[in-house]
Amino acid sequence: MRRKRMNRETKAFYWFISPWLVGFVVLALFPILASLYYSFTEYDVVHAPVWIGLDNFRELFHDEQFWNSIRATLKYTLISVPLTLLLSLAFAMLINQKVPFQSFFRTAIYFPSMISGVAMSLLWFWVFNPQAGLFNYVLSWFGVDPIPWLLDARYAIWALIIMSFWGMGAGMLIFLAGLQGVPQHLLEAAKLDGAGRWKTFRNVTFPMISPVFLFQLIIGIIDSFQVFTQAYTITQGGPSYSTWFYVYNIYINAFKNFRYGYASAMAWILLIAVMIITYIIMKTSNRYVYYEGGQSR
Amino acid sequence: MNATAIADKEPAPMPRKRRRLSWGALLGFALLLVVTVAMLSPLWFMVSTSLKTTKEMLAFPPTFIPETFAWSNFAELFTNSDIKFGQQYGNSLIVAVSSVIGTVLSSSLVAFGFARYRTRGSGLLFMLVLSTMMLPYPAIMIPQFLLFTKIGLHDSLLPLILPNFFGSAYIIFLLKQFFSTLPNELYDAGRIDGSSEFRLFWNITLPLAGPALATVSIFTFIWSWNDLLAPVLYLDSQENFTLPIGMAAMMSSKFRLAPWNLLMAAAILSSLPIIALFAVAQRRFVEGIVLTGIK
Numbered sequence: 259m260r261r262k263r264m265n266r267e268t269k270a271f272y273w274f275i276s277p278w279l280v281g282f283v284v285l286a287l288f289p290i291l292a293s294l295y296y297s298f299t300e301y302d303v304v305h306a307p308v309w310i311g312l313d314n315f316r317e318l319f320h321d322e323q324f325w326n327s328i329r330a331t332l333k334y335t336l337i338s339v340p341l342t343l344l345l346s347l348a349f350a351m352l353i354n355q356k357v358p359f360q361s362f363f364r365t366a367i368y369f370p371s372m373i374s375g376v377a378m379s380l381l382w383f384w385v386f387n388p389q390a391g392l393f394n395y396v397l398s399w400f401g402v403d404p405i406p407w408l409l410d411a412r413y414a415i416w417a418l419i420i421m422s423f424w425g426m427g428a429g430m431l432i433f434l435a436g437l438q439g440v441p442q443h444l445l446e447a448a449k450l451d452g453a454g455r456w457k458t459f460r461n462v463t464f465p466m467i468s469p470v471f472l473f474q475l476i477i478g479i480i481d482s483f484q485v486f487t488q489a490y491t492i493t494q495g496g497p498s499y500s501t502w503f504y505v506y507n508i509y510i511n512a513f514k515n516f517r518y519g520y521a522s523a524m525a526w527i528l529l530i531a532v533m534i535i536t537y538i539i540m541k542t543s544n545r546y547v548y549y550e551g552g553q554s555r
Numbered sequence: 556m557n558a559t560a561i562a563d564k565e566p567a568p569m570p571r572k573r574r575r576l577s578w579g580a581l582l583g584f585a586l587l588l589v590v591t592v593a594m595l596s597p598l599w600f601m602v603s604t605s606l607k608t609t610k611e612m613l614a615f616p617p618t619f620i621p622e623t624f625a626w627s628n629f630a631e632l633f634t635n636s637d638i639k640f641g642q643q644y645g646n647s648l649i650v651a652v653s654s655v656i657g658t659v660l661s662s663s664l665v666a667f668g669f670a671r672y673r674t675r676g677s678g679l680l681f682m683l684v685l686s687t688m689m690l691p692y693p694a695i696m697i698p699q700f701l702l703f704t705k706i707g708l709h710d711s712l713l714p715l716i717l718p719n720f721f722g723s724a725y726i727i728f729l730l731k732q733f734f735s736t737l738p739n740e741l742y743d744a745g746r747i748d749g750s751s752e753f754r755l756f757w758n759i760t761l762p763l764a765g766p767a768l769a770t771v772s773i774f775t776f777i778w779s780w781n782d783l784l785a786p787v788l789y790l791d792s793q794e795n796f797t798l799p800i801g802m803a804a805m806m807s808s809k810f811r812l813a814p815w816n817l818l819m820a821a822a823i824l825s826s827l828p829i830i831a832l833f834a835v836a837q838r839r840f841v842e843g844i845v846l847t848g849i850k
Contacts, residue, residue: 266752267672267674268672268674268675270668270671270672270752271668271671271672271674271677272668273668273752274664274665274667274668274669274671274672274752274756275664275665275668275669275680277661277664277665277720277721277722278661278662278665278684278721278722278727279680280721281661281718281720281721281722282683282684282687282721284702284721285695285699285718285721286687286690286695288698288702289695289696289697289698289699289702290690290694290695292697292698292701293694293695293697293698296697296698303701349587349590352583352586352587353587355580355583356580357580357583357584357587358584363587363591366591366594366595367590367591367594369594369595369598370594370595370597370598372826372829372830372833373598373601373822373826374777374781374826374829375780375781375782375783375799376781376783376798376799376800376802376803376822376825377799377802377821377822377823377825377826378822379803380802380803380806380818380819380821380822381597381600381601381819381822382597383806384600384601384604384815384818384819385597385600387815389613389615390612390613390614390615390617391617392596392597392600392617395615395616395617396596398616424594424597427594428844431841431844431845432844432845435841435845476689480689480691483691484691484692484693486693486783486784487783487784487799490783490787490803491783491802491803491806505693505784508693509693509784509787509788512697512700513700513787513788518697518701521697522697522698525693525694525695525696525697526694528691528693528694529690529691529694532689532691532694533689536689
């Protein structure tokens, strides 16, 4: 009797998870293994893949475009992710005080995040227009001469970084939810103990919202490693490869130059980079992340 | 803990404080005002540009309110046969709605399986689900692309829709968390009646999961609506474009001069479904952001 029931449960289990199981094998496992194989081949689809060992990786090592793409992506990530995170935390804390018009500010700062993807890129392309754009117009109030934001290799990536701040509203909402979860009695206790604002933040608030912080940091970095829309829509990687982002480089090599093997090598490097970053952040987080119940994962 | 106890005991009624903003609070308020203006001004610029004539749109300094309201810009998006905006809007809707249906159906099935049954290997398989959550699409897109091309689905919307019917790791994870909170007793009555496992799922679990399903639907819709990379790989002909790729193509198409007024009108129209979702389901919407960190 019991065995029959087990069987029935096992059957039901596999029946329910079968969509994922099929999808996992066909759309994740197979592609991961296939791209690993392709990364050791020369492959243009028309001809069968030719095994060339580590040649793709050797070529990457001397490929200026590849290093450009790493430089651009890292620069973008290292500046935009922490700053956006800090900005969104700062404004979440400001709004979380008892400011007047709290919900107005919350919605107003979040609202721009609904103009996302290509729509956002188009808008900012126009905002950064050197002649008629809003940004240079506002700067002109302060006597700044027109800056060719997206046409100059020195400024283009900074323009994209400034643009990324505009999307801080989503992060702010996440932090607000976290801040509202900080138990009031802890904050009152800190106050009674005579802790100032900074001390309260350092020792009570931040530890309580640190899992939220970590989550956003991981998602932010991984998303930022895959930045593509801005390069495709606005800059085409230029000027002078200054915004030649990593995934844009993969896209160009695979789908414009038809070098699927070479691009697969890069895809695998991305996969490993994402795994390492995730691992490092999870590992080092033990030091500053507080999970409720005192358990640190 | 003790501190609250003490605070509760404090008997002396506080003298009624006059509500007075401290300098710090005032500074914070001013800062919020400035940032709000800074955040909203590009939106204003977008809306005003979308209503300007081509001549006025290039004026410097930019006018804040258009001299004449060129509503025809919005109409031109649909009437100009070089753009095919209406058709692309439809394509985006088809892709996003089918993705929502596919993802929610498949992910809730899978999540139910993981939440309800403990059997050999189920723990390990769930670890596998979690491990694919961080899998970057660019890392697997080349073989996926070659696969879908091989079965003749190039330049069609299907490669954008079909993968959603096999569940999404993150949504499986979220729904599993939710289903696990439902008490086992719920199912006992059904089991005694001899209902099939699928009936337990369909008639008992899903109706209880409405809010959770709404949240993940919103998340999936936004994600699919904004996706650019996959459409760029698969779609070649303008009639098949989804909005993001269509708008990107408008940028670089036959116009001698980038039609910023039209592009801004397109940006506004393309954001409307998301704004509408926010307006009608703000609570679920915000919950979706908080749970998934979508931007």
